[in-house]
Amino acid sequence: MDDDVPTVPLVSIIYREHAKFLNDRLKDENLSFGLYPLLIKIYKHEGIIQEQLAQSFHLNESTITRNLKKLEDKGFIERIPDKRTKRIEITDNGRKIAQKVMDLDEMWDDKIKDIIGLEEYDNFLNTLKEISGGLL
Structure with a gap:
């Protein structure tokens, strides 16, 4: 690796390798890499609402809506009406996949x-957390 490589390509390499690592081990689960963090967040915070997910991931609500639809269509989550919003609950299958992803993330770490x-x-x-916090 060249000494004069800026930070972004290095972060990108780690990100892509992590994606390959997970995708290779989860190819039979019919779940794309971009949906893993959302599924894990729902698993860890069952009953979370869409607005909270958008804030957590710094994404707009329409992106979250599309991704929630994908997770719901695959049977990993259910959206439960609650007054003017919907709580997001994880299904048994979603729970199983989320745990598998978390186990693989631990292997990656x-x-x-x-x-x-x-x-x-x-x-x-700690440095990654500090940089992320400083950029947001």
Whole structure:
């Protein structure tokens, strides 16, 4: 790797490799890489509403609506009417897939820890959080 590579291509490499890692292991689940974070968020915050998801991911509500429709069509979530909004609940199948993705994410993190070590991994994670927070 060249020494003069800017940060964005390096982040992109990590992102694409992570996508390949997950997609290779979840190809039979009929779920695209872009939907994994949404499914996990719903799993961890069952009953969350669409507006909260949009805020969490810094996406507009129409993008969230399209992605929720995909998850609902695949049987991973249900949208439950609640006054003027809809609560999003995860199905048993969605719960199973979310857990599988989280287990694979843990394997991915272990892979990174093997490359750079635990202390450097913790520093890396904290740095990524600091950069993300500073940019938002």
